[in-house]
Amino acid sequence: MKFPSGHSIPIRIKIEKERFQTVYLTNFRYINLKKTLKLDSLGTLPDNMVRIPTAVSGLPILFIENYAGKLVGEFLADRFEVTNKEYKRFVDSGGYSNKNYWKYPVYEEGKEIPLDKALELFTDRTGRPGPARWEAGTYLNGKDNHPVAGVSWYEAAAYTAFAGKRLPTVYHWNVMAQTHLSMYTVPLSNFNGNGTVPVGTMDGLSSYGIYDLAGNVREWCYNGDGINGEAYIMGGGWNDPEQSFIQARTQPSIDRSLSNGFRCIMELPGDPTISSLTGPLEKAFRDYRIEKPVDDQTYNIFLRQYDYDKTPLNARITATADTGLWKVEKIVMDAGYSDEKLIVYLFIPRKAQSPYQPVILFPGANAIIMDMISSNFIQRIDFIVKSGRLLVYPVLKGTYERKDELKSGRPDETVFYRDHVIMWRKDIGRAIDYLETRSDILSDRIGYFGWSWGGRLGGLIPAVEKRIKAIVIHVGGLDENKSLPEVDALNFVSRIKQPVLMLNGKYDAVFPVESSQIPMFNLFGTPPEDKNIKIYDTGHLVPKTEMIKETLAWYDKYLGPVKQ
Numbered sequence: 051m052k053f054p055s056g057h058s059i060p061i062r063i064k065i066e067k068e069r070f071q072t073v074y075l076t077n078f079r080y081i082n083l084k085k086t087l088k089l090d091s092l093g094t095l096p097d098n099m100v101r102i103p104t105a106v107s108g109l110p111i112l113f114i115e116n117y118a119g120k121l122v123g124e125f126l127a128d129r130f131e132v133t134n135k136e137y138k139r140f141v142d143s144g145g146y147s148n149k150n151y152w153k154y155p156v157y158e159e160g161k162e163i164p165l166d167k168a169l170e171l172f173t174d175r176t177g178r179p180g181p182a183r184w185e186a187g188t189y190l191n192g193k194d195n196h197p198v199a200g201v202s203w204y205e206a207a208a209y210t211a212f213a214g215k216r217l218p219t220v221y222h223w224n225v226m227a228q229t230h231l232s233m234y235t236v237p238l239s240n241f242n243g244n245g246t247v248p249v250g251t252m253d254g255l256s257s258y259g260i261y262d263l264a265g266n267v268r269e270w271c272y273n274g275d276g277i278n279g280e281a282y283i284m285g286g287g288w289n290d291p292e293q294s295f296i297q298a299r300t301q302p303s304i305d306r307s308l309s310n311g312f313r314c315i316m317e318l319p320g321d322p323t324i325s326s327l328t329g330p331l332e333k334a335f336r337d338y339r340i341e342k343p344v345d346d347q348t349y350n351i352f353l354r355q356y357d358y359d360k361t362p363l364n365a366r367i368t369a370t371a372d373t374g375l376w377k378v379e380k381i382v383m384d385a386g387y388s389d390e391k392l393i394v395y396l397f398i399p400r401k402a403q404s405p406y407q408p409v410i411l412f413p414g415a416n417a418i419i420m421d422m423i424s425s426n427f428i429q430r431i432d433f434i435v436k437s438g439r440l441l442v443y444p445v446l447k448g449t450y451e452r453k454d455e456l457k458s459g460r461p462d463e464t465v466f467y468r469d470h471v472i473m474w475r476k477d478i479g480r481a482i483d484y485l486e487t488r489s490d491i492l493s494d495r496i497g498y499f500g501w502s503w504g505g506r507l508g509g510l511i512p513a514v515e516k517r518i519k520a521i522v523i524h525v526g527g528l529d530e531n532k533s534l535p536e537v538d539a540l541n542f543v544s545r546i547k548q549p550v551l552m553l554n555g556k557y558d559a560v561f562p563v564e565s566s567q568i569p570m571f572n573l574f575g576t577p578p579e580d581k582n583i584k585i586y587d588t589g590h591l592v593p594k595t596e597m598i599k600e601t602l603a604w605y606d607k608y609l610g611p612v613k614q
Contacts, residue, residue, distance in 0.1 A: 074259035099126045100258045107221040110230050112460050113298040113333045122221050123321035128313040130249035131197035131262050134189035140212045146179035151208040157279025158304050172205055182306040195248040197267045197311045203281045203303035206270045206312040215314035217272040219327040222315055223284050227263040228256050229296050232419045236292045239265035246288055264295040267311030275300045276330040291591060293415040297560055334530040338569035343541045352536040356514045358386045358476045365484050376400055376435045383484060386476045393445035394481045402438030403613040404490040409434050409497035410442045410478060412504025415459045417449035433598045438612035440491060444481045447473040459503040461533035471537040475514050482517050495519055495609045500526055509539035509570055513546045520608035521550040522601045525590050527561030528570045543573045549580040551604040553597055555588035
């Protein structure tokens, strides 16, 4: 049967039958049930587990999206992440001392260590066996139904042995998570930056009635990445950016970060697919110590592809708003390619004198999966407007209201990706063309702020767009996936001469320090005295106060102070 829906409205179906377990389905535009859907009698499945039908799972997840789809047999899945209350039963039963549950060798910094030594590390804040967040062998009062957090992969695996279950493979996790529908799951999930919430209390529901696959806690998966002692941990946690939901992340399996959690699955008897799903999944890798950019002659040929005709903008202000702290203008203009319209939002400070210094924002990959600009994200970067600068937010091709078939901002060797990079450059170029028409804007003092995805493109866009005068890259770096050479940042980053500041996390799994951040910093053609990198003891975010302080100081230095 088919269930029609609106163009951009997800549809949720609840199937009920007396004395049978309710089934929930979630999909976009339509749901086509071509196979018989099995309903289970009440009481026949383990508590809070649901049946997931057989499916072919591709991996539309950043860093592993090139893996071909595999058949995933029918399985049972936890409706909720494992809670503190559930994990407490494992602890109280002597789970940390019963070696029958600890079936895997433990690695620390790539070297196997004895189990007894490992168990000395797996303690709570008071030195008793248990998760890193606990005290005196138990969790904090009132946290019964919060997901257990601060556990290593080894602890999660031991719990599954105790419970008669197993950790999901990345393929199982993706069947549950439906990352291609992330634009509907993520906004309803816990990425609050404050802490966990009780399981099942957010509306970010995936098909078959599974909660919290996005946010709340990261979820350990069975697969490694081919490196001893590393495993995938998916979905992002409460303290991660929203785009973590669609990014494949690995961590040392011994890691006990405060947002590390898990859920379980159960394979069904006779499942022939499980053995093909448990192997390592290597993430894309490039060695930028060896690779070299193209010569100047070849580069100049590439550069011509970014040219565009300076045709009339035909720009008009189509909407305005005033928050009291800033004014917002929505500008619509000709995009400079095809017959498309470019949308640009201007966030204009109220408490500063014009003309304003503009800062162009190139956002994170959440812009690809969201239907509209996130108010949470605006709150993260509103310091630019509060400082007295004008924030320029172009709606790039394939993002927000200008969605197309683009599913990821990750580089690949396709003409589709190449064409989008060139259109992104043109979008930013046309936005600057518009800034030059405004007497209230200092179009000769343009800053660039690239966040994650925009940080990656910060190694290309300023090479082509020399009107950018100062660059700040927040959690960016060179990518480990290759693209066609005419849009490969390797061939552009050394041609960037503008002042550049990089703000990064030491434990960033998206842009690792040694293979991504440092190569980008070293390759920038900026004079040494005009480039800087700061690496914090964080992941794919840096402390907000540090981001604000360093960013504004950089713009003050290279764009000049703001007139208040």
